[in-house]
Amino acid sequence: MVSTQQAKKEFESAKLYTSVHNIDLEEFYSSGHRTCQGCESALVMRDFVKASGPRTVVTGATGCMYVANTSYMTTPWVVPWMHTQLGAGGASAIGMAAGLRALMRKGKIKDEKINVINFSGDLGGGDMGLGGISGALQTDYDLLVIIYDNESAANTDIQATNLTPYGAQTTFSPTGPARRIMHTKWKKNVAAMLAVGHPNCKYVATACATWPPMDYMNKVKKALSIGGPTLIHTLDPCPKGWDYHPRYSGELGQLAIKSGLFPLYEIIKGEVRYTYDARKQKRVPVREYLEKQGRFTHFIDEDYELFQSKVDEMWNDWEIPGVAPLRGILKLSQ
Amino acid sequence: MTQSLAKHAGPHSRKEAKDIHRVEINYRGIFQKRLGYNISHDIVYAAHSEGKTAFSNGRYSDDPQRNGIPCANFAFVSKSLGEEELEAIASAKMDVDEADLVLVLDDTLAKGLEPWGHYGIRPINQKVVEGSTILFVSRRKPEELKKLLEKKPFKYNLAVLPGDRSFAGLWYYRDDNSDIRFLGAVARVAPQVLDIETVVKYVRNKYKDEKRVEAAKEAFDSVVINEVTPDDGMVWPYEKPVLPAWQDFDEGIVVKSVKRGFKMGPRGQNRNPDFKRGTSKTQRPVVRFDTCIKCTLCWYDCPDECFDPTPDGLFDVNYEYCTGCGRCAQVCPVNDCIVMVDELKFDNTKSPWEQYTKNPEQYVRVMEEKKGLTREVPSPVTGMGEQFIELKSSVPFKAKGVK
Numbered sequence: 053m054v055s056t057q058q059a060k061k062e063f064e065s066a067k068l069y070t071s072v073h074n075i076d077l078e079e080f081y082s083s084g085h086r087t088c089q090g091c092e093s094a095l096v097m098r099d100f101v102k103a104s105g106p107r108t109v110v111t112g113a114t115g116c117m118y119v120a121n122t123s124y125m126t127t128p129w130v131v132p133w134m135h136t137q138l139g140a141g142g143a144s145a146i147g148m149a150a151g152l153r154a155l156m157r158k159g160k161i162k163d164e165k166i167n168v169i170n171f172s173g174d175l176g177g178g179d180m181g182l183g184g185i186s187g188a189l190q191t192d193y194d195l196l197v198i199i200y201d202n203e204s205a206a207n208t209d210i211q212a213t214n215l216t217p218y219g220a221q222t223t224f225s226p227t228g229p230a231r232r233i234m235h236t237k238w239k240k241n242v243a244a245m246l247a248v249g250h251p252n253c254k255y256v257a258t259a260c261a262t263w264p265p266m267d268y269m270n271k272v273k274k275a276l277s278i279g280g281p282t283l284i285h286t287l288d289p290c291p292k293g294w295d296y297h298p299r300y301s302g303e304l305g306q307l308a309i310k311s312g313l314f315p316l317y318e319i320i321k322g323e324v325r326y327t328y329d330a331r332k333q334k335r336v337p338v339r340e341y342l343e344k345q346g347r348f349t350h351f352i353d354e355d356y357e358l359f360q361s362k363v364d365e366m367w368n369d370w371e372i373p374g375v376a377p378l379r380g381i382l383k384l385s386q
Numbered sequence: 387m388t389q390s391l392a393k394h395a396g397p398h399s400r401k402e403a404k405d406i407h408r409v410e411i412n413y414r415g416i417f418q419k420r421l422g423y424n425i426s427h428d429i430v431y432a433a434h435s436e437g438k439t440a441f442s443n444g445r446y447s448d449d450p451q452r453n454g455i456p457c458a459n460f461a462f463v464s465k466s467l468g469e470e471e472l473e474a475i476a477s478a479k480m481d482v483d484e485a486d487l488v489l490v491l492d493d494t495l496a497k498g499l500e501p502w503g504h505y506g507i508r509p510i511n512q513k514v515v516e517g518s519t520i521l522f523v524s525r526r527k528p529e530e531l532k533k534l535l536e537k538k539p540f541k542y543n544l545a546v547l548p549g550d551r552s553f554a555g556l557w558y559y560r561d562d563n564s565d566i567r568f569l570g571a572v573a574r575v576a577p578q579v580l581d582i583e584t585v586v587k588y589v590r591n592k593y594k595d596e597k598r599v600e601a602a603k604e605a606f607d608s609v610v611i612n613e614v615t616p617d618d619g620m621v622w623p624y625e626k627p628v629l630p631a632w633q634d635f636d637e638g639i640v641v642k643s644v645k646r647g648f649k650m651g652p653r654g655q656n657r658n659p660d661f662k663r664g665t666s667k668t669q670r671p672v673v674r675f676d677t678c679i680k681c682t683l684c685w686y687d688c689p690d691e692c693f694d695p696t697p698d699g700l701f702d703v704n705y706e707y708c709t710g711c712g713r714c715a716q717v718c719p720v721n722d723c724i725v726m727v728d729e730l731k732f733d734n735t736k737s738p739w740e741q742y743t744k745n746p747e748q749y750v751r752v753m754e755e756k757k758g759l760t761r762e763v764p765s766p767v768t769g770m771g772e773q774f775i776e777l778k779s780s781v782p783f784k785a786k787g788v789k
Contacts, residue, residue, distance in 0.1 A: 072681070072682045072683070072686055073682060075682075075686070077648065077650075077695045078646075078648040078655070079648070079655050079691050080646075081691070082644050082655060082656060082657045082658060082691055083655075083657040083658060083662075083690050083691045083692050083704065083707035084644075084657050084658025084659075084660070084661045084662055084663065084707055085658070085661075085663075085690070086452060086455070086502060086661065086663070087452060087689065087690075088416070088452040088453035088454070088455075089452075089453045089454040089666060089667075089709045089710065089711035089712075090453070090689060090711035090712070090713050091689045091711075092689065094689040094690070095687070095689050098689075098691060106646065116450075119450065120452070122641050123502075124502075124503055124505070124661070125634070125635065125641050125660070126505075126641065126658050126660035126661040127641050127642075127643055127644065127658060128644060128657070128658040128691075129643050129644065130643055130644045130645075130646050130656070131643070132643065133643070206450075207450050208450060209449065209450055209451075221557040262686070262687050265683075265686065291416075291453050291711075292416050292451075292452065292453050292556075295555060295556045295557040295558060295767060295768060295769075296766050296767055296768065297712070297764040297765065297766060297767070297768050298453055298454070298711035298712060298713065299711055299712030299713050299715065299716045299726075299764065300716065300766050301689075301711075301713060302687055302713060302716065302717055303716070303766075343766075344766035344767065345766070345767065346555055346556060346557040346558035346767045346768065346769060347557045349557065349558040349767060
């Protein structure tokens with residue numbers, strides 16, 4: 053067991069990457085997985101385990117990254133990995149951390165820092181598995197939950213989830229001559245919602261695996277060293293469900309951030325820090341991001357404008373721009 | 387396919403189902419999913435319209451599909467069997483053992499297949515039987531494609547429908563008559579499945595558009611048919627796939643992890659030995675090591691971890707695991723340093739870095755020859771096709787130490 057003080061020290065001296073040349077070369081999530089060409093979520097897996105190192109145990113809720121990485125009796129994982137059910141991501145992380153703590157207390161295994169990381173998809177983490185994640189964030193175990201969000205249940209052939217953006221085509225929301233827009237809900241603001249609702253959780257962040265370089269890996273390092281339950285929400289461009297050419301995965305992640313659609317921030321003990329401040333930079337029009345994806349090819353001018361107005365509202369009107377929209381949604385009665 | 391799987395595959399051999407014509411439709415996952423479904427759909431409906439019984443399904447183990455991974459649909463057409471009889475024989479099968487007609491929607495599939503649910507690389511003509519036909523859509527000559535197939539002890543036909551592969555896309559679907567051209571070609575090479583009058587009538591009824599009818603007729607006329615003899619093809623260089631049965635699991639459904647291991651240099655990283663997925667690629671990245679600035683971004687952005695760091699700071703490519711997504715070519719900041727080149731131009735997966743270090747000048751010359759001067763820039767949305775840029779000249783070879 054690592055004491056709180058020790059953890060605090062470690063956080064302050066978390067060996068962060070300062071250049072891509074410093075990143076460790078060894079892979080703990082290796083080649084030979086059944087992911088799509090250009091899969092960003094595969095990079096989310098590879099990078100978090102690279103940042104956390106070999107003393108890591110991973111649990112994964114059902115989703116693309118479960119099916120793609122262990123089906124038909126082969127796996128690219130080098131570190132121990134356990135599958136758990138779709139809604140059980142949080143619970144499995146608690147169990148894993150509690151088990152390790154008990155074994156260390158009883159002296160059955162060496163007392164050392166073992167990172168416990170759970171990854172859940174947007175369905176497993178932000179939709180049906182949200183309760184379990186919330187439970188995990190209310191414990192005092194050292195664990196990290198990563199919600200890798202490709203904005204659909206892409207594994208089972210692209211069904212809409214609570215994190216699918218407005219208007220996107222999915223198997224549940226195909227466009228047609230009678231109704232152009234079938235998915236009328238806006239994306240759920242999972243990271244901020246969990247940060248607001250769990251005051252004891254010391255570290256909540258949003259990230260994109262490849263851009264800005266090292267940003268995501270450093271966030272994993274910080275989350276693991278601060279102690280207690282932590283959460284990272286990543287946006288993963290998905291060539292399959294978003295219907296774009298796989299070589300543009302990196303570009304789309306960048307555009308989502310630069311257009312302000314996916315705000316990049318970390319909340320350390322209640323303090324919000326932007327890691328890319330879309331207020332200070334000139335925001336790229338959202339249209340540039342939307343036009344590059346087959347799932348939005350049915351959009352007409354008015355849809356693009358609606359999208360843009362929502363993003364502008366996020367940055368201009370929200371109490372904490374891009375993060376918490378309390379004023380825009382809740383009002384005090386007169 | 388292994389013995390254990392063959393047992394579950396059901397009665398697909400000729401004896402048991404004499405009057406069933408089995409069509410296997412091979413395509414690239416997601417990119418050609420809708421196209422593949424349209425073709426099998428059309429074969430079934432067109433056969434119905436001429437009074438035959440027909441049935442179609444996807445290969446069970448292909449779903450959920452991934453971008454680029456080889457997938458297959460099957461269509462079964464019968465003259466005499468009733469609907470229930472045919473469904474009883476043909477429905478819900480893992481795979482077919484033999485096919486009377488094999489359609490290939492992308493010619494790079496000729497280099498072998500590693501579908502989702504199978505181990506190892508198997509030949510595209512695995513299912514052909516004596517007298518059957520394998521039909522490619524390709525700009526290549528039948529002689530070139532023949533060389534890539536596995537040797538068979540009998541004669542069969544190889545047909546080529548001249549044309550480019552169509553990556554028609556998923557949500558945005560490019561309707562470029564590819565599906566209709568395939569129907570016309572099927573009528574030519576397998577009149578027992580569909581004849582051309584049926585196809586013409588079916589297309590006319592469905593689309594009410596004479597241009598589309600013309601596309602079917604044009605395809606019917608332009609197919610080139612070539613006989614493949616037992617002398618053609620190659621001895622299959624890959625091991626026969628072995629699919630372990632459920633008893634082979636460890637206790638508690640344990641899958642053995644990759645053993646930790648890393649050293650600098652080509653193939654220094656331990657990787658998943660049982661599932662390589664190089665056959666997902668239609669193009670491979672070709673690296674100009676001489677102009678590389680060692681920025682590491684290709685290695686950092688590669689979602690398949692197939693770049694191996696070398697002692698001199700360069701990054702070797704492991705083509706056995708590379709899926710050809712093109713992210714490295716996109717992220718590379720150096721002009722013309724990593725370029726995606728048609729996979730059919732290569733015949734091995736040897737380490738390019740080793741070839742380069744042996745003879746840098748020769749490596750660059752050979753690679754520039756393969757690259758040519760045309761560069762392909764795909765549209766962001768897959769179904770919208772690609773653009774081509776013509777270069778005036780290639781980047782000259784930069785000898786070591788010369789700036």
